[in-house]
Amino acid sequence: MQDHNASTTLRVQRAEPSAKTVSDAVAEATDALIRRQQADGHWVFELEADATIPSEYLLLHHILDEIDPELEAGLAAFIRGRQGKDGGWPLFFGGAMDISCSVKAYFALKAAGDSPDAPHMRRAREAILARGGAARCNVFTRILLAQFGQIPWRAVPAMPVEVMNLPPWSPFHISRISYWSRTVVVPLLVVMAHRLRARNPRGIGIAELFTEPPERVRNWHSNNSRGGWATLFRALDAALHAVEPRLPANGRQTAIDRAVRFVTERLNGEDGLGAIFPAMVNAVLMFHCLGMPPDHPDAATARRALRGLVVRQPGRVYCQPCLSPVWDTAIICNALLETGNPQARAAARRGADWLVDRQILDVEGDWAWQRPGLASGGWAFQYNNAHYPDTDDTAMVVMALQRLDTERYGEPIRRARDWIVGMQSRNGGWGAFDAENQHDFLNHIPFADHGALLDPPTSDVTARCVMMLARLGEGRDTVPTRRGLTFLEREQESDGSWFGRWGTNYVYGTWSALEALNAAGVPHSAVAVQRAAQWLLAHQRPDGGWGEDGASYWAGNPRGEGAVSTASQTAWALLGLMAAGKGNHPAVDRGVDYLLSARDAEGLWSEEPFTAVGFPRVFYLKYHGYAASFPLWALARYRALRV
DSSP, X not given: OOOHHHHHHHHHHSOOOOHHHHHHHHHHHHHHHHHTOOTTSOOOOOEEOOSHHHHXXXXXXXXXXXXXXXXXXXXXXXHHHTOOTTSSOBSSTTOOBOHHHHHHHHHHHHHTTXXXXXXXXXXXXXXXXHTTOGGGOOHHHHHHHHHTTSSOGGGSOOOOGGGGGSOTTSTTOGGXXXXXXXXXXXXXXXXXXXXXXXXXXXXXXXXXXXXXXXXXXXXXXXXXXXXXXXXXXXXXXXXXXXXXXXXXXXXXXXXXXXXXXXXXXXXXXXXXXXXXXXXXXHHHHHHHHXXXXXXXXXXXXXXXXXXXXXXXXXXXXXXXXXXXXXXXXXXXHHHHHHHTOXXXXXXXXXXXXXXXXXXXXXXXXXXXXXXXXXXXXXXXXXXXXXXXXXXXXXXXXXXXXXXXXXXXXXXXXXXXXXXXXXXXXXXXXXXXXXXXXXXXXXXXXXXXXXXXXXXXXXXXXXXXXXXXXXXTTOOTTSHHHHHHHHHHHHHOOTTSOOOOSSBSSHHHHHHHHHHHHHHTTOOTTSHHHHHHHXXXXXXXXXXSOBOOOGGGGSTTSOSSOOSSOBHHHHHHHHHHHHHTXXXXXXXXXXXXXXXXXXXXXXXXXXXXXXXXXXXXXXXXXXXXXXXXXXXXXXXXXXXXXXX
């Protein structure tokens, strides 16, 4: 962190941004976003992850023996371009290598024809071996390696498909895990039950990535903690490995039938199972294991859904983890409405009408397992994902509708508000997709070495829901808002910040919480507000911006810090400070200057770092729309307050 006194000196020497410069930037960014609006009113930007998903997609075609040389060449070029300076592949831009991502990337490139003797492959191999080799990979990577015959199936934690036969009250019923875990795991149970073997037409192997032959490895557990839960589940895993081959055949077939029924009921057309890549891949593999030909209606639908995630541009081919049109459209509508521009308002109305048509009103999704009888009324993240609306998207959409026209959109707002209130957990917070999804012991099972099996209430999502309720006139004296504020009060960190589950990281969480507190009428003089504002001020970078990278999700690493400033995180910090009553602070002027200087030729912003999260410490995201929209939101609010 930079010296605070030195940065204070820099601030007082800097003149305020001119009114004309700010207004010009707002106008140019507004016009640029309107130009990017789709004909039907929505927006959608690319959503990028690390090299894992392109690697898995490339290897999928080797599992099925359906190699497309042109697609493979494009994916391989993308993967090569993401290799880090340390020889491995990171989970986020500029991060340290991740061994699981690196093993998949190396395997994919070798499958695509890269020679192991090529310099980039040699550097990758040396980096992987220096960190213990491929035996140290996570569970999902080991499942892939087992499918290719590179490791024995005993290296994979036991997860019998018979869990599908467990009653709802069982500690291991699928309703107790998160939406993303559910949709990924259920088809994978069938794949594992069949011990899928990749066709692997080129006979590619990666024995050179192991420090000892896989058949000699004794301990494959990623979590060797001596804690009670971990010790218990390791013993249970050993017992299941011994028992699984002896389980009754009729029970296994019943479980497979239930898993297949779960998947086909949620296949979601060409938007795919769960509308997320890992679940969609596993659905394709499940149908393959069941002997369905590629032209079978279900198998063909699943394959088309995957193809819909591929980005093909000149010199750029990769596979997205999912699509984000509802989230992108809701954020941009709010940003445009902040400008007060009539053309922007008209564009936001077109976006709102598109959103209203996608409100989920007639599907009782998996969330109803915990909230039976609650009427649906939420929005999903993607074009279509009716079984899995989420509270974060829903709250962001409602805030845009409320700002536009409460009379025109009264019924959609009411349905969404009631659904949000019904999804509040007992502790006062909100999870993203489920209520009461807090069975922490499940994160200790060997199969959950990524530690992201659950969807507990978080500060950022809770803040969005509180903000929505407050915007609808439900202040601190109403029960849902008061309970949400109490949750946020408990979750504030000792340094004044809030953790960001879905955005990177404490900058995102702190902005979200400050917006909620301000909307709910918490005084700017409140201790929680002042402490949060001071935390943001203390983490401004010398160039006037803010930047925080994914390393902050590991305990002991600095919070609110990164290698560079980013447009999206600077915007969040500015919005947070203005919500805290610091709109006149010189630091805000410096942050605005940073945004003004960082614009591209189109009048928007872009950034290389990843500023969002799928699963902390496991999977990170880069929303291309964040840098294009949040800075406009911040500049428009600054103009309203200061110009």
